[in-house]
Amino acid sequence: MNSLTMGIVAHVDAGKTSLTERLLYAAGVIDRVGRVDDGNTQTDSMDLERKRGITIRSAVVSFALGDLPVNLIDTPGHSDFIAEVERALSVLDGAVLVISAVEGVQPQTRLLMRTLDRLRIPTLLFVNKIDRVGARYDALLADIRRLLTPAAVPMESVTDLGLRSASVVPLPVQRAEVGEMLAERNDSFLELYLEGAEVDNAAELRRQVATAQMYPVYFGSAMTGVGIIEVIDGIRTWLPRAIAAPDDELRARVFKVERGAAGQKIASARIVSGTLAARATVPVHPLDGPAYQVRPSGIDVFEDGGRHAVDRAEAGQIVALRGLKSIRIGDQLGVRTSYAHRLFAPPTLETVVSARDRVKLFQALTQLAEQDPLIRVRKTGGTGEITVSLYGEVQKEVIASLLESEYDVDVTFSETTPIHVERLIGTGAAMREITEGPWAAGVGFRVSPVAEGIEYNLEVELGGLPRAFHTAIEETVRQTLQQGLFGWEIPDIRVDLTHTAYWSPVTVAGDFRKLVPLVLLQAIAEAGTTVLEPVNHFELDVPSDTVSRVLAHVAEHRGIVTQTTLTETQAHIEGTIPAATTHPFESLLPTLGRGEALLATSFHGYSPVPGPAPSRARTDGNPLNEKQYVLNLNQV
Template identity: 65%
Template sequence: MGILAHVDAGKTSLTERLLYAAGVIDHVGRVDDGSTRTDSMDLERRRGITIRSAVVSFELGDLTVNLIDTPGHSDFIAEVERALSVLDGAVLVISAVEGVQVQTRLLMRTLTRLRIPTLLFVNKIDRMGARYDELLADIARLLTPSAVPMGAVTDLGTRQAKYQLLPLENKALKELLAEGNDQFLAKYLDDEIEPEDCRRELVEQVRRLRVHPVYFGSAMTGEGVPEVIDGIREWLPRATGNNDEPLRAQVFKVERGPAGERIASARVFAGRLQVRQPVAVHHGATQDAGRGASTYEVKPTSVQVFDRGGTRTADTAEAGRIVALRGLKQVQIGDQLGVPTGQGGQLFAPPTLETVVRAQDRVKLFQALQQLAEQDPLIRVRKDARGQISVNLYGEVQKEVIASLLEEEYGLAVSFSETTPIHVERPIGTGTAVREIGESGNQWCAAVGFRIRPAPVGTGIDYRLEVELGGLPRAFHTAIEETTRLTLQQQGLQGWEVVDCRVDLIRTDYVSPVTVAADFRRLVPLVLTQALQEAGTRVYEPVNSFDLELPPDSVASVIAKLAEANATLENTEVAPEWATLKGRIPVGRIHAFEAQLPGLTHGEGVLLTTFDGYQPITG
């Protein structure tokens, strides 16, 4: 299961409480002191935030829980995405003081879309300003109308705050369950509901996402935590994988060990994973279009199973387990092992910002960033024609994390340029270019020709052959395709990645035994760029759809500022107490608008943005 929350809602503190209750640790660590079990990076301990997902396994009675503590800051949403792909259930933590925040809404929306059964835990009931009735109303309005409180709080907002469970057959719960099941409704109307009927129906409806139980408590004092543990045991579904089925597993995290070797964390959904036994690795099965997919075989040299707060070396990992694997040299996050499920893909938007990174040793910097990109496939590294190195980002906090990692792990001091939106280019016509052997401007013993034309939006790079596959050694075909993809990724006519294009290879030739793969790797960029120039490209900027809630008296001034930000308004609803604006806004204008929003809305405006594709840039 996963524990998810907006930053600072207390999910790492809740994780500590669960570990303490399971007997894994003998005292509860504090985030502020940097003494928590799952925040292992120095920067995590210094900043008091979670950056990398951490796995810990423990026993709650007869239930084995593999817990994944995920980051809460929106800059690390990609890290959350990987954890979600392997979950059976989740606990979403909400602060009783700050309430439902923007990131909380994004996470709940994603959990619902992925059909992950979820319990809600309202933390910090012992803090001044903690709310109960008002917060439940916000949860129903902003997160899910099917939330139901499982207990009540006394002495709210004081150190003496206590949480008491309500009887299972309470009126609010029975009415909510009756809405989702006609048979239960008939029993309810006839007043024939027993506690066991409620229990059985609640289990079923939580697993079908018809109901979300809400618990209150304090991870700091431990109040309410035993009740949440009982809720996890009773309501969240248990893993159903079978050891006798073919192996199905998915990699959700890649890190490097002390010797620089790759360590892949994977969830085993079904079957058995055995050390030194061949395993099929499906790369790109869940990646975005146009990046290419491949399958290869590998033998894990070490299998470690997460168990009882640590890891243990095992010959075999069974269904339902989380494992750390060594010996998978090419493995990447998202790769599937055994039989591919075909599920996955990107759940959250790709990063839409980038920054130029500078260091004294540019070669070492590029190598280090490429190693970080192996651990995080959404850190894309780009080197332009002038040798400038850029990385993709979700936000400003990521800069600090990347700088810290480069300094701690590679001894590199770096600086960053101002963050800018990532644009893309798309072809607007058809272009063809061919270079023959011996032709002026071709100094290599190779010939190649391309045709480039637009492809449907979202296609990526549709690479096709119009030449005989056997007319060229396989290694040369590989060199041509790899260089084609790399060239389009790094150098469009305006310097941006070229997407949504069809590339046909229309001519190849070579001279045996003189020609080598490097001849094609050097020639392809020149011919491809020539074809692209003939086709022409248009530059597109990233845009987000937005959902903005604000007080009615702020609507006029906010609409004026949205117009200044080149936003388009698609829907406006104004009620006596609250107003909602919906539309689209260029990513490059969001940061400035967000900075003005609190002043325009008396601090009450809530902006939720979601990546919504690209639009042609003007000017």
């Protein structure tokens, strides 16, 4: 099936959802164009999305542009919802990156462009709002080439820029500027070009766009519809179409999970190849853990601007699947294929959530976490305190709104605090066998630091222990590593299983699940850990006459400036700042920058915490204290 799955991405307020409305109108899906400000757009369906005028959850709509079936995914623009963007990018054939002709290239725009380039996703750039006062053309193109990519090629010029009468004038593809840019990126084309031979710019541009080497730039106004026909033609002409046969092996990827009106799970998936039939057995490959099989009870296909039930779906379609109780975002159906499933850093902040009914609150948050696997929910042992991880302050309002509207739970939040991690200082080992009492099992571990990730290795014979026991040990090891000596996760560690013992028929898998935390944390205690805090990279634009005052507050908030660029009127500052002080610093910027400051932050890495190591309340009964741990197990 010949089709295109594309995404529209942008910094918040660039006009992304407005462009989506225009495309739907041009395709005949809607009979009038909705407005974000009026809260009546097609893809922003949540009450909070309509109220705030921002996209929070990715939305899918399918339609046809001429003979080309298109699956369009409208993604959030606010940095607090970058996880939604990540999931959409994993299933795209191409993308349109929207830039405001007035506000220009924003820090979030740069982050998105770097990600699109890293994934080699073919992309068109659409410069919106050419009819607004302050719109730019030459200066903006220069910024795009300097800040985003030098391979940006304008496909149009603009007349009456900045006026309501603004319009676009197509530029010929067969012009010298385009030929020179294409020749810089293809030696064979360069040779023909220098020889003066007749070359086909359009064919070469199509090839280089498909390999993410060149980026056509279109201009227009999503509000008035100017330039929309041209950008549609650009989508049809330059973005590559996915071609896959229905009789190929099934390959599908889940990029969204939500709950239906009756509380049932609904999983949205892109079918890359093959055919998926309702009630047919399908292999599922989770991101972590063993494969298993499912039988979807129902399949809906996104088509003609809506969604309707079908018995089977084919390659090129996006489907909503029902009846998959254990499905998670990132799972693959059919044949497993490799892809980049972690593009952005996990949340580095958390907050305590309170409600009258803690049981109902925890159940509701657990269901919300299914829709966003990067959002973790924790319940502290003893106090029952519930915490949830976040990307930023805006998510608090979103979570509160969802809990109230969908679960009838009214919540309050504590002050946001950073999520630390622990890193091993050295190596450690421990071994324990228990033959008396309620357990009958033995394990031994050796732990050591690694640069990145969790490495789990066997130094025992795999056949020396039943497979179910090995599974129980590995699963419990990974769960235990979520809380180190100070209660923080240990994300980078090598764990070697050095010893196992069991006594048939007494030993059960649950014995290993109880024993592993005691022995593993004993080994970690011997190695020792240090606590690290998350650090953000920041980009800050302020009026040039406020620089000295701003830099003083950067230093006061433990920030480090790495680059400063000054012009007569503007200063661009880059550096790093701890996540713990980012929000307090941001709250001062309206005053420091006279309301003109623009700050964007992204996760940079971790660094040792100055002063005493902060600790976190445990949820596991505290295996570091054996008596307390055993007492907690007996009470469960």
